[in-house]
Amino acid sequence: MEQLQLAVIGGDGIGPEVTGEARKVLRAALAGAVDLVETEFALGAAHYLETGEILPEDTMAEIATHDAILLGAVGGDPTDPRLAGGIIERGLLLKLRFAFDHYVNLRPTVVHPAVESPLREPGDVDFVVVREGTEGPYVGNGGSIRVGTPHEIANETSVNTAYGVERVVRFAFELAETRSKRVTLVHKTNVLVNAGGLWRRITDAVAADHPDVSVDYLHVDAATIFLVDRPSRFDVIVTDNLFGDILTDLAGAIAGGIGLAASGNINPDGTFPSMFEPVHGSAPDIAGTGTADPTAAILSAALLAEHQGYADAARRIRDAVDQDVASRPASTTTSATGDRIAALVAAA
Amino acid sequence: MEQLQLAVIGGDGIGPEVTGEARKVLRAALAGAVDLVETEFALGAAHYLETGEILPEDTMAEIATHDAILLGAVGGDPTDPRLAGGIIERGLLLKLRFAFDHYVNLRPTVVHPAVESPLREPGDVDFVVVREGTEGPYVGNGGSIRVGTPHEIANETSVNTAYGVERVVRFAFELAETRSKRVTLVHKTNVLVNAGGLWRRITDAVAADHPDVSVDYLHVDAATIFLVDRPSRFDVIVTDNLFGDILTDLAGAIAGGIGLAASGNINPDGTFPSMFEPVHGSAPDIAGTGTADPTAAILSAALLAEHQGYADAARRIRDAVDQDVASRPASTTTSATGDRIAALVAAA
Numbered sequence: 001m002e003q004l005q006l007a008v009i010g011g012d013g014i015g016p017e018v019t020g021e022a023r024k025v026l027r028a029a030l031a032g033a034v035d036l037v038e039t040e041f042a043l044g045a046a047h048y049l050e051t052g053e054i055l056p057e058d059t060m061a062e063i064a065t066h067d068a069i070l071l072g073a074v075g076g077d078p079t080d081p082r083l084a085g086g087i088i089e090r091g092l093l094l095k096l097r098f099a100f101d102h103y104v105n106l107r108p109t110v111v112h113p114a115v116e117s118p119l120r121e122p123g124d125v126d127f128v129v130v131r132e133g134t135e136g137p138y139v140g141n142g143g144s145i146r147v148g149t150p151h152e153i154a155n156e157t158s159v160n161t162a163y164g165v166e167r168v169v170r171f172a173f174e175l176a177e178t179r180s181k182r183v184t185l186v187h188k189t190n191v192l193v194n195a196g197g198l199w200r201r202i203t204d205a206v207a208a209d210h211p212d213v214s215v216d217y218l219h220v221d222a223a224t225i226f227l228v229d230r231p232s233r234f235d236v237i238v239t240d241n242l243f244g245d246i247l248t249d250l251a252g253a254i255a256g257g258i259g260l261a262a263s264g265n266i267n268p269d270g271t272f273p274s275m276f277e278p279v280h281g282s283a284p285d286i287a288g289t290g291t292a293d294p295t296a297a298i299l300s301a302a303l304l305a306e307h308q309g310y311a312d313a314a315r316r317i318r319d320a321v322d323q324d325v326a327s328r329p330a331s332t333t334t335s336a337t338g339d340r341i342a343a344l345v346a347a348a
Numbered sequence: 349m350e351q352l353q354l355a356v357i358g359g360d361g362i363g364p365e366v367t368g369e370a371r372k373v374l375r376a377a378l379a380g381a382v383d384l385v386e387t388e389f390a391l392g393a394a395h396y397l398e399t400g401e402i403l404p405e406d407t408m409a410e411i412a413t414h415d416a417i418l419l420g421a422v423g424g425d426p427t428d429p430r431l432a433g434g435i436i437e438r439g440l441l442l443k444l445r446f447a448f449d450h451y452v453n454l455r456p457t458v459v460h461p462a463v464e465s466p467l468r469e470p471g472d473v474d475f476v477v478v479r480e481g482t483e484g485p486y487v488g489n490g491g492s493i494r495v496g497t498p499h500e501i502a503n504e505t506s507v508n509t510a511y512g513v514e515r516v517v518r519f520a521f522e523l524a525e526t527r528s529k530r531v532t533l534v535h536k537t538n539v540l541v542n543a544g545g546l547w548r549r550i551t552d553a554v555a556a557d558h559p560d561v562s563v564d565y566l567h568v569d570a571a572t573i574f575l576v577d578r579p580s581r582f583d584v585i586v587t588d589n590l591f592g593d594i595l596t597d598l599a600g601a602i603a604g605g606i607g608l609a610a611s612g613n614i615n616p617d618g619t620f621p622s623m624f625e626p627v628h629g630s631a632p633d634i635a636g637t638g639t640a641d642p643t644a645a646i647l648s649a650a651l652l653a654e655h656q657g658y659a660d661a662a663r664r665i666r667d668a669v670d671q672d673v674a675s676r677p678a679s680t681t682t683s684a685t686g687d688r689i690a691a692l693v694a695a696a
């Protein structure tokens with residue numbers, strides 16, 4: 001039987017709890033078809049505070065030998081000074097995204113009929129944000145001088161390349177070809193004229209290769225208005241790393257909460273393993289209570305299965321989630337939700 | 349009688365239409381108390397396309413001699429290549445904000461009981477975003493090399509200074525003292541560590557001078573979730589130029605549309621005239637139809653009156669807007685709305 005080598009980084013807080021359920025469901029979905037080999041990696045804020053290690057080179061090399069990565073959430077108590085400055089987020093999560101060239105950060109948003117959106121009339125919402133994952137303001141090319149004095153200057157540099165923008169824009173258009181054939185570029189071309197000009201010109205050039213895909217452009221500020229007023233207008237949104245970060249949390253909120261928002265950090269070339277993770281964080285406040293909703297992690301496992309070529313398993317996971325969400329008991333637990341969905345998957 | 353020298357930049361599209369109504373209302377509110385002297389400046393995209401002028405130095409010097417500026421909206425057809433790269437936005441609007449050191453961009457959000465929010469349960473929403481206006485990614489310190497080639501690199505630099513951050517954070521805390529005494533700093537300290545660290549340390553330092561004001565921190569992505577899920581939690585949000593741009597359009601949307609969102613670009617030191625403008629744009633698609641809602645411009649005039657020390661006039665404008673919004677006919681026009689509100693102000 002074919003093997004699927006899965007690296008699991010449960011991480012912090014509710015991370016290991018929700019990936020536990022996602023693994024349960026993935027096992028049920030792949031049973032009989034694939035030999036799923038799971039290797040756990042102890043990484044995250046807690047691990048760092050215990051060992052002083054964030055992501056050693058040899059650990060990263062070992063993770064790189066896997067077919068895919070399932071990640072829960074990383075990050076500890078935000079007020080802990082030992083974790084200040086996003087040391088875990090940057091040293092672990094962003095490091096993996098950059099080192100494994102996850103240039104597509106794929107974040108689908110669907111308003112499920114059984115889930116109440118905070119919007120009065122969400123309409124028929126089904127879009128995907130294609131967020132660039134390896135450039136923009138996330139490159140860490142900033143610096144400060146005279147820190148702590150009244151003369152401190154702190155700079156952040158957003159770096160954007162034709163190479164980096166073109167590949168993610170091409171991915172977005174190819175994705176749109178399989179969907180409703182509409183791409184919306186989101187940027188801030190009237191202020192960030194250098195980066196914006198590059199994104200705009202490349203989008204125009206790629207659009208010329210996809211005459212059947214319609215294209216429009218929104219400034220990021222206007223995009224937030226449309227996400228609230230008429231989210232059904234979107235099909236594929238392509239945008240930079242930071243704007244994508246902001247828009248996908250907003251998208252998760254309008255879809256009824258980020259307890260349902262899945263994501264894939266994809267290396268489409270297949271040179272490195274892709275990494276799948278819920279959009280939500282480690283939620284240390286509810287860790288250990290058994291109340292975390294594992295649905296976003298389970299849907300991330302569906303993205304993983306699909307990306308690895310197990311489209312049928314992915315479909316069965318999604319159908320099971322749909323069914324469960326529609327009939328979910330008012331009061332449930334993390335593991336009970338995983339059990340119900342795994343059982344539905346197994347029965348399908 | 350005291351004089352108030354007002355510079356009016358109607359601008360493009362619906363800009364002159366809505367400032368026309370705002371001036372009507374301002375005249376009614378100040379009648380008998382102040383001698384309002386209005387000087388119109390023809391500036392904007394249309395003016396630029398006609399004359400090649402964006403904002404000549406002598407025009408700027410003349411505007412600087414006024415007590416305050418009322419601006420409608422600037423910007424033409426976004427697909428016109430002659431206007432690409434935000435040439436008008438940057439050469440006119442941002443130039444005024446930077447040259448007149450409008451370091452506080454004040455954007456209040458209130459969900460009016462008579463206005464339907466797109467949110468199912470907006471709750472009691474009444475907050476102010478204090479957006480930094482002279483730094484951050486808006487400084488124009490970017491650049492590109494190898495433009496138009498596959499090797500193009502486009503950089504944008506966000507510049508943040510202790511001087512610039514401290515003055516706007518102090519303003520936010522002082523404002524919070526007059527309100528519900530809660531300040532939320534919004535940034536992205538886990539990724540933009542240099543700028544984020546500066547904002548965070550300065551906020552902590554200023555907070556120490558305001559022990560009665562409670563402070564919290566949200567990443568910008570998480571802030572969008574709260575704006576949708578529980579906007580009533582906010583009192584004063586202080587944030588950087590770009591995050592403030594994004595959050596205030598979102599705030600306008602949740603408050604029932606940016607037809608109501610007013611703003612002030614304030615130079616608190618009084619060295620330069622402050623500038624008041626609706627958050628919305630020039631909406632070329634509805635210009636000339638008489639359907640533009642002048643309320644945001646009228647509320648911007650109320651901010652102007654308040655800032656110039658005419659608190660009573662400001663209160664009367666706001667009360668008149670509240671009354672009008674609560675009883676507004678289903679079908680009305682730009683000028684009829686201005687007339688009704690001016691009449692209410694005059695009668696008060």
Ligand SMILES: CC(C)[C@H](C(=O)O)[C@@H](O)C(=O)O
Binds near residue numbers: 279539
């Ligand atoms: C944790 C943080 C660095 C991360 C990001 O900003 O990308 C998160 O918000 C996300 O969206 O995955």
Ligand SMILES: CC(C)[C@H](C(=O)O)[C@@H](O)C(=O)O
Binds near residue numbers: 441442
């Ligand atoms: C027109 C544009 C440059 C401007 C900005 O980004 O500040 C606008 O969106 C605003 O919010 O006033």
